[in-house]
Amino acid sequence: MSTHQVHQDLNVVFNHILFVCIGNICRSPSAEVMMRNALQGRNIDVSSAGLGALVDHGVDATAQQLLIEHGLDGSQHRARQATPQVLSSADLILVMEKKHLRRISEIAPEALGKAFLLGKWQEEAEIPDPYRQQRPAFEHVYRLMAEGVDAWKRYI
Template structure:
């Protein structure tokens, strides 16, 4: 049983915090911890303004998020690590081989679909990524 889920992307300001908020809302009341971190985090930064706007439009809120860098302790406490791209899975396996057996793509149930980085792109890119993440979150939520 998964009790602690970690989302990982690069900067921890767009994709992973958005997916974190989405899954947390989906699993509300189930006692499951959901968090996020970045492989190259913009430590201390809040969620990207466009990502936050999309969350708000869907009745969610990522205002309290502050980006953090992934480390052994964060990885060690996670029961499930969900990444956005294959290169994130590979990077985690390199830096923390012990976590590789619990690390998967958020898009695993969509034929291992990757979710591209919308950072510094226009709103349509964020909307596309939001839809992909929502599908991935919905698919994973069924397994809790």
């Protein structure tokens, strides 16, 4: 089977990509906006949720500023909780840290087989939480997420 055929087959599988972090206000909504932009023009639903979501909160101000500086916008985002239903409805779940995979296994064990680190293709890199830190921490996290989104895009 050619690489092109494999990619076509994967497109059928990944109709809904879900990004997961803790609060759903920094990492996962930023990665969601980045992936949605990367997959523009393709009929793939991209969303995010948090394992301890600050429900209905918008994107963190520093995270939003970085998105804007890269020509993106997360201003429409509202944080939501990663419930068993939200996790089960996704075709691919991308998390920031290994502990998020463990938490998903507790909440929705059936979803664990489709959950991976966003940094999977960067030697299983974890993406630290920049919440309540200074801008350099957000810039570092943004770079890691951009690398992860770019690497995953090849498989979606």
